[in-house]
Amino acid sequence: xxxxxxxxxxxxxxxxxxxxxxxxxxxxxxxxxxxxxxxxxxxxxxxxxxxxxxxxxxxxxxxxxxxxxxxxxxxxxxxxxxxxxxxxxxxxxxxxxxxxxxxxxxxxxxxx
Amino acid sequence: xxxxxxxxxxxxxxxxxxxxxxxxxxxxxxxxxxxxxxxxxxxxxxxxxxxxxxxxxxxxxxxxxxxxxxxxxxxxxxxxxxxxxxxxxxxxxxxxxxxxxxxxxxxxxxxxxxx
Numbered sequence: 001x002x003x004x005x006x007x008x009x010x011x012x013x014x015x016x017x018x019x020x021x022x023x024x025x026x027x028x029x030x031x032x033x034x035x036x037x038x039x040x041x042x043x044x045x046x047x048x049x050x051x052x053x054x055x056x057x058x059x060x061x062x063x064x065x066x067x068x069x070x071x072x073x074x075x076x077x078x079x080x081x082x083x084x085x086x087x088x089x090x091x092x093x094x095x096x097x098x099x100x101x102x103x104x105x106x107x108x109x110x111x112x
Numbered sequence: 113x114x115x116x117x118x119x120x121x122x123x124x125x126x127x128x129x130x131x132x133x134x135x136x137x138x139x140x141x142x143x144x145x146x147x148x149x150x151x152x153x154x155x156x157x158x159x160x161x162x163x164x165x166x167x168x169x170x171x172x173x174x175x176x177x178x179x180x181x182x183x184x185x186x187x188x189x190x191x192x193x194x195x196x197x198x199x200x201x202x203x204x205x206x207x208x209x210x211x212x213x214x215x216x217x218x219x220x221x222x223x224x225x226x227x
Contacts, residue, residue: 034215043116043203043218044155089155098143098162098209100216104154 002027004092006103014111019077021106023090026071030092033066033073034100038087047088048075051095080110116219118204124225130192133222136185137206145216146179146189147203155203161187194226 005024013019023033034049050057050064050073057064063076077084090103117136125131137144145160159169164181172179176195181187191198201223205216 032214036215041220043205043221044216045218046215049215095214096209098160098167098207099157102155 002101004090004101004103006090006106008106009104010107010109012109012111013080015080015082017080017110019075019080019084019108019110021075021088021090021108022072023074023092023103024070024072025092025101027092027094028071029094030101032093032095032100033064034091035062035064035075036089036091036102038089038105040086044087044089077108080108082110082112084108085110116204116206116217118202118219118222120222121220122223122225124227125194127195127226128193129226130190131194131198131224131226133189133202133204133224135187135189135204135219137187137204138208138217139185141206141208141217142184143207143209144181144187145205145207146187147205147218149201149203149221158189191224194224196226199224199226 007022035047036044037047038044048059048062052068055066061078066073087105087107089105091100093100119134142163146158148156158171159179161181179189201221203218203221205218207216
């Protein structure tokens with residue numbers, strides 16, 4: 001019940017296209033859903049996060065969509081650029097908890 | 113702020129040797145986490161501390177692994193004896209769960225190769 005399932009494992013998108021990464025969770029107590037971005041040779045870094053009081057959050061080209069009833073959330077990268085090539089991790093936790101549960105990651109490659 | 117600082121960045125050691133990884137968290141962060149990353153398993157939480165006290169070490173794979181946090185500005189992860197299957201990137205992360213920021217700040221990792 002603590003798992004966060006992420007798909008796909010890897011994704012190749014043409015420059016200018018939309019990249020979509022999906023995640024599903026089981027624990028209905030989770031109420032905080034961050035996404036982390038990791039470039040080669042670096043640690044993951046917080047990219048964007050959402051609380052379930054809204055169904056969507058947008059920051060620049062990055063959008064989180066949240067479906068509470070389906071227990072799913074997704075990251076959309078609009079107008080994908082080669083610089084977006086990285087590994088993306090979705091995560092979930094209960095706000096106030098000290099542990100964040102990570103998905104297994106998606107390796108995204110944007111073709112120039 | 114220099115962020116979370118890990119050393120060394122790369123470590124190559126022979127099987128059976130002791131390995132010590134080091135981490136300096138962000139000043140003021142009261143949580144420290146040790147993760148291991150591999151292609152097969154993704155990010156695995158090994159152990160975490162709150163105010164220098166170990167809270168959950170259920171992710172530590174075996175007795176060969178140990179971690180300490182003697183003070184708020186320093187932590188170590190030790191593997192003794194090391195084995196080839198310990199080869200991975202080890203990350204340290206620190207956190208302060210405030211209202212303005214809720215999440216982890218990761219270091220750049222230590223790439224460990226055991227031959």
